[in-house]
Amino acid sequence: MATIxxxxxxxxxxxGTASRxxxxxxxxxxxxxxxxxxxxxxLGYIAHGPARSLRRARTDVLGLLVSDIxxxxxxxxxxxxxxxxxxxxxxxxxxxxxEDAEQADAVLDAFASQRIDGLLLSPxxxxxxxxxxxxxxxxxxxxxxxxxxxxxxxxxxxxxAGGVAQAxxxxxxxxxxxxxxxxxxxxxxxxxxxxxxxxxGREAHGISTDDALIDAGDFLADGAAEAMLRVLDxxxxxxAVFGANNQTTLGAMRAxxxxxxxxxxxxxxxxxFDDVEWFAFxxxxxxxxxxxxxxxxxxxxxxxxxxxxxxxxxxxxIATSFVDRSEGGRA
Amino acid sequence: MATIxxxxxxxxxxxGTASRxxxxxxxxxxxxxxxxxxxxxxLGYIAHGPARSLRRARTDVLGLLVSDIxxxxxxxxxxxxxxxxxxxxxxxxxxxxxEDAEQADAVLDAFASQRIDGLLLSPxxxxxxxxxxxxxxxxxxxxxxxxxxxxxxxxxxxxxAGGVAQAxxxxxxxxxxxxxxxxxxxxxxxxxxxxxxxxxGREAHGISTDDALIDAGDFLADGAAEAMLRVLDxxxxxxAVFGANNQTTLGAMRAxxxxxxxxxxxxxxxxxFDDVEWFAFxxxxxxxxxxxxxxxxxxxxxxxxxxxxxxxxxxxxIATSFVDRSEGGRA
DNA sequence: AACGCTCATGGAAACGATTCCATGACGGAA
DNA sequence: TTCCGTCATGGAATCGTTTCCATGAGCGTT
Numbered sequence: 001m002a003t004i005x006x007x008x009x010x011x012x013x014x015x016g017t018a019s020r021x022x023x024x025x026x027x028x029x030x031x032x033x034x035x036x037x038x039x040x041x042x043l044g045y046i047a048h049g050p051a052r053s054l055r056r057a058r059t060d061v062l063g064l065l066v067s068d069i070x071x072x073x074x075x076x077x078x079x080x081x082x083x084x085x086x087x088x089x090x091x092x093x094x095x096x097x098x099e100d101a102e103q104a105d106a107v108l109d110a111f112a113s114q115r116i117d118g119l120l121l122s123p124x125x126x127x128x129x130x131x132x133x134x135x136x137x138x139x140x141x142x143x144x145x146x147x148x149x150x151x152x153x154x155x156x157x158x159x160x161a162g163g164v165a166q167a168x169x170x171x172x173x174x175x176x177x178x179x180x181x182x183x184x185x186x187x188x189x190x191x192x193x194x195x196x197x198x199x200x201g202r203e204a205h206g207i208s209t210d211d212a213l214i215d216a217g218d219f220l221a222d223g224a225a226e227a228m229l230r231v232l233d234x235x236x237x238x239x240a241v242f243g244a245n246n247q248t249t250l251g252a253m254r255a256x257x258x259x260x261x262x263x264x265x266x267x268x269x270x271x272x273f274d275d276v277e278w279f280a281f282x283x284x285x286x287x288x289x290x291x292x293x294x295x296x297x298x299x300x301x302x303x304x305x306x307x308x309x310x311x312x313x314x315x316x317x318i319a320t321s322f323v324d325r326s327e328g329g330r331a
Numbered sequence: 332m333a334t335i336x337x338x339x340x341x342x343x344x345x346x347g348t349a350s351r352x353x354x355x356x357x358x359x360x361x362x363x364x365x366x367x368x369x370x371x372x373x374l375g376y377i378a379h380g381p382a383r384s385l386r387r388a389r390t391d392v393l394g395l396l397v398s399d400i401x402x403x404x405x406x407x408x409x410x411x412x413x414x415x416x417x418x419x420x421x422x423x424x425x426x427x428x429x430e431d432a433e434q435a436d437a438v439l440d441a442f443a444s445q446r447i448d449g450l451l452l453s454p455x456x457x458x459x460x461x462x463x464x465x466x467x468x469x470x471x472x473x474x475x476x477x478x479x480x481x482x483x484x485x486x487x488x489x490x491x492a493g494g495v496a497q498a499x500x501x502x503x504x505x506x507x508x509x510x511x512x513x514x515x516x517x518x519x520x521x522x523x524x525x526x527x528x529x530x531x532g533r534e535a536h537g538i539s540t541d542d543a544l545i546d547a548g549d550f551l552a553d554g555a556a557e558a559m560l561r562v563l564d565x566x567x568x569x570x571a572v573f574g575a576n577n578q579t580t581l582g583a584m585r586a587x588x589x590x591x592x593x594x595x596x597x598x599x600x601x602x603x604f605d606d607v608e609w610f611a612f613x614x615x616x617x618x619x620x621x622x623x624x625x626x627x628x629x630x631x632x633x634x635x636x637x638x639x640x641x642x643x644x645x646x647x648x649i650a651t652s653f654v655d656r657s658e659g660g661r662a
Numbered sequence: 663a664a665c666g667c668t669c670a671t672g673g674a675a676a677c678g679a680t681t682c683c684a685t686g687a688c689g690g691a692a
Numbered sequence: 693t694t695c696c697g698t699c700a701t702g703g704a705a706t707c708g709t710t711t712c713c714a715t716g717a718g719c720g721t722t
Contacts, residue, residue, distance in 0.1 A: 001468060003708055014672040019710060029670055044464055049444040050384035051708035054677050059381065068410070075406045079399070079427055086426075091441055094425045095417075096410055110422055113380040133375055137332060253612070278609030281584070334678055345702040350680055360700060382678035385707050 002043035010039035022047065053115065062304060063093045063111040064120040065104065066144075072246075072276055073293050074122070077144070080294030081120065084301040090117070092301075097124055105130045112137075118304040123148045125187075140307035142300050146189050154307075155315040156300040160190060160273075163289040163320035164197035167242055167271050170287060172205040174269060174326060179207050180238035182227050182252050183216035184245060191219065194244045194273060212236050217248055224251030225258075232259045239268060246274035249286060275323050285325035292318050333374035341370035353378065384446065392422045393635060394442040395451040397475075398430050403577075403607055404624050405453070408475070411625030412451065415632040421448070423632075428455055436461045443468075449635040454479045456518075471638035473631050477520050485638075486646040487631040491521060491604075494620040494651035495528035498573055498602050501618060503536040505600060505657060510538050511569035513558050513583050514547035515576060522550065525575045525604060543567045548579055555582030556589075563590045570599060577605035580617060606654050616656035623649050 008018035013032050021028050021036040022045075028036075039045075053059040062085055066074040078094055085092040093116060097104035101124060108130040111119060118140040121131075127148055134141065135151065145157040171179055181198050184191030195216065203209055212234045217223035224247060231238070232255065241256070243249030249272035256265040262283075272279065272288045279286035295318045303313035339349035344363050352359050352367040353376075359367075370376075384390040393416055397405040409425055416423040424447060428435035432455060439461040442450060449471040452462075458479055465472065466482065476488040502510055512529050515522030526547065534540055543565045548554035555578065562569070563586070572587070574580030580603035587596040593614075603610065603619045610617035626649045634644035 004710095005708080015709085016673070016711080017671060020670090023710075025711095027670060032670080046440065046443045048385070048708050049446060050381040050390060051677090052710075053381035054379070054385055054679085054708080055710045057677075069400070069413075070403070070406045070410050072401070075401045078425075079401050082400075082425075082427055083429075086437070086441075091424070091445065092426075093422070094409075094413075095423075096413055098414075106417070109377065110417075112377045114422065115380060250612075276609070278607070278612065281581075281609065281613040283612075283614045335680095336678080346679080347681080347703070348701060351700090354680075356681095358700060363700080379678050382707090383680075385678080385709085386680045388707075 001048075002045045003048070004045070006043055007036060007039045007045050010043065011035040058117050059115050060089060061091045061093055061114060061116045062118050062120060062301065063095065063107075063114075063116040065095050065097055065107055065111070066122045067097050067099050067124055069094065069096050073274065073291055076293035077297040077300075079297070081297035081301050084298045088301070088305055090301075090305070099124060101125060101128055104128065108134060112139075118142075118308050120144055120300050120304055121153075122146065127151060140304055142304045142307065142313065144296060144300055154303050154313040156296050156303060157317060158190075158291050158296065159317035159319050160193035161197040162317070163273060163291075163322075164194055165201060166320060166322040167273070167289050168198070168201045168205040168207070170271060170322060170324060170326075171207060171240055171242070174240065176238075176240040176269065177206060177208050178210075178236065178238045178240075179213060180228070180231050180236070180241045180252075181214045182224050182231070182241065182243050182248050183214070184219040184248060185216065188219070191216070191244060198242070210236065213238055216244075217251060219245050219247055221247045221251035221254065224248035225255040226251075228252040228255035229259060232256070241268055241270050243270070243272045246272055246276050246279075246288075248272075249274075249279075253282065253286075269326060279323075280325060287325045288323050290321045290323055292320065332379075333376045334379065335376070337374055338367060338370045338376050341374060342366040389448050390446050391420060392424055392445060392447045393449050393451060393632065394424045394426065394438075394445070394447040396426050396428055396435065396438055396442070397453045398428050398455055400425065400427050404605065404622055407624035408628035408631075410628070412628035412632050415629045419632070419636055421632075421636070430455060432456060432459055435459065439465060443470075449473075449639045451475055451631050451635055452484075453477065458482060471635055473635045473638065473644065475627060475631050485634050485644040487627050487634060488648060489521070489622050489627065490648035490650050491524035492528040493648070494604060494622075494653075495525055496532060497651060497653040498604070498620050499529070499532045499536040499538070501602060501653060501655060501657075502538060502571055502573070505571065507569075507571040507600065508537060508539050509541075509567065509569045509571075510544060511559070511562050511567070511572045511583070512545045513555050513562070513572065513574050513579050514545070515550040515579060516547065519550070522547070522575060529573070541567065544569055547575075548582060550576050550578055552578045552582035552585065555579035556586040557582075559583040559586035560590060563587070572599055572601050574601070574603045577603055577607050577610075577619075579603070580605075580610075584613065584617075600657060610654075611656060618656045619654050621652045621654055623651065 004018050008015040017032050018036050021033050082092045095107040105128050122144040123146045141153045143153050143155045147155055183195040186192050213236055215227035215231050217227040241252050243252050266283045270286045272286050275288035275290035279288055299316050306313045335349050339346040348363050349367050352364050413423045426438040436459050453475040454477045472484045474484050474486045478486050514526040517523050546558040546562050548558040572583050574583050597614045601617045603617050606619035606621035610619055630647050637644045
């Protein structure tokens with residue numbers, strides 16, 4: 001592999017000059033510029049990133065730590081974040097924590113060792129020692145989707161209250177009064193925000209305030225199915241169900257089918273937080289509040305780069321959109 | 332941030348000694364070992380990756396270039412590959428090419444600049460100049476899922492022929508004679524292999540060899556829908572449809588619903604290459620050949636590490652499994 | 663004609679680690 | 693007791709860049 005020394009030798013200049021040309025310093029003559037660039041092209045020179053990082057004390061690498069890249073939300077977010085980062089001259093290093101604090105810490109160690117310039121973090125749970133260390137080292141950090149208590153970093157996430165309001169408006173338009181709500185764990189800010197917004201808004205949208213209609217799972221299909229069974233076993237018969245995320249909706253639908261039969265279940269309208277493309281193909285089709293994951297990813301990267309450049313960045317709630325798949329609906 | 336010099340100073344030894352301790356060289360006394368480790372712990376020392384890479388001439392970083400991380404196949408593959416890499420002490424750098432050769436080249440440049448130790452490549456199309464350069468530089472490379480003409484690198488991918496055989500066996504068990512097959516582009520080895528295997532095997536499984544039942548799309552929903560419409564407009568009335576990947580199946584189902592109505596469409600059994608979880612919730616449910624994306628990712632990483640360690644690696648076809656979601660089926 | 667300024671350049675230091683080499687301590691064998 | 697070998701250690705070179713500093717050329721001004 002050619003080094004800058006080879007380039008300089010071939011161009012007949014000193015390495016300092018070659019470096020200045022290649023990094024676009026204005027302190028260069030047209031003559032050396034052309035000769036250095038020609039030499040670099042001829043040798044297929046590609047700068048040695050680690051060496052550059054060593055000297056410059058920055059790596060132009062951002063780290064993105066998510067709980068599980070396999071979830072559509074995160075894969076869309078990661079995709080958009082990578083595009084944005086690359087467009088700004090940064091490389092995005094992606095890692096999974098697998099909902100496991102130990103693994104998250106291992107990743108943070110690896111990030112620290114790579115000397116990333118900034119971190120986009122979708123927090124699992126509370127703060128860990130590694131995270132403390134990074135905070136103490138003043139590494140620029142932004143949070144995605146969930147807050148962490150006592151961590152003062154800008155947060156980029158879904159506008160949960162706004163999304164719930166969209167779902168409530170739709171339920172009202174569809175004339176539902178008896179609506180089952182299956183929430184998520186209160187421990188997640190996401191779960192709590194959606195739950196609170198629903199409770200706060202239901203009455204104004206003509207929805208029954210009977211708490212027998214409400215239960216919560218763990219944001220996973222199995223837990224949600226159990227919650228839905230509990231609701232049904234209380235004897236209430238909702239005409240619509242609102243699932244607080246996509247897995248929750250999945251579990252709720254399974255439970256309804258199990259308890260009421262496929263035919264009866266398909267007459268209960270379903271609305272979900274988190275849209276997935278296959279909601280169009282279920283029976284009944286599921287209307288949904290759509291997270292703008294790409295916008296969150298892009299906003300996160302932009303905020304992080306502002307921080308890195310020494311500026312400030314403000315938290316941002318990204319608006320959701322609503323996909324109406326009901327019989328009379330638009331889609 | 333603490334450097335190894337700080338650690339050495341605090342431990343009262345020379346940097347060389349500190350380095351030997353920290354990198355586990357046997358040439359160290361118990362005394363200096365304990366003092367260096369204590370000093371490192373007290374200072375929260377984390378080695379500077381770029382500096383280490385510079386001197387060692389390796390980075391312990393692998394690059395993974397996929398066309399689109401948002402596809403479930405790649406996100407599962409990437410997830411497994413990252414786990415495997417991390418378990419072996421490597422970091423995985425993930426990038427998207429977005430089906431765009433220019434972007435792929437930009438990524439390869441970035442990888443080259445980072446001096447990755449090896450590349451896992453899911454090829455888009457033909458070879459590009461950057462790829463040539465990397466091959467010429469003897470960078471260890473493995474291919475995922477698709478071959479590239481004239482590139483001699485081990486290939487880790489789905490056993491397409493085996494998967495088609497599983498689908499054919501299922502079609503036979505279900506007693507289907509008139510089966511529509513919607514294939515993918517011949518340009519992709521994936522598409523060609525599945526198509527060929529189907530043509531070769533259908534007769535032996537009691538399936539009509541009427542080519543009016545066969546058409547091909549572009550592996551995307553819209554193209555597949557058009558292909559399915561062409562089939563139906565030829566007047567044939569299949570009792571089952573076989574889609575060559577998940578998007579293809581999606582498009583075919585849409586086309587059937589459009590042409591025949593929801594009710595008639597739901598009586599046509601569907602089998603797909605590429606399983607997705609929501610195939611359980613469509614009407615009719617879709618039985619599917621399941622790619623073992625995680626196994627492919629793991630095998631790819633293992634093969635690549637073998638190459639990096641100077642050994643050899645052999646191409647591997649990863650077996651598929653079959654998910655039977657038909658009425659009488661197991662699932 | 664002399665002076666001063668700008669500016670491109672060469673050379674060298676620096677970044678933080680690893681690794682080579684020489685040295686000295688120590689222990690065992692004769 | 694002397695000698696040799698082993699082995700931990702300190703110090704220095706090295707990896708490929710960037711950046712600082714000093715130098716000298718060239719040019720315009722007085």
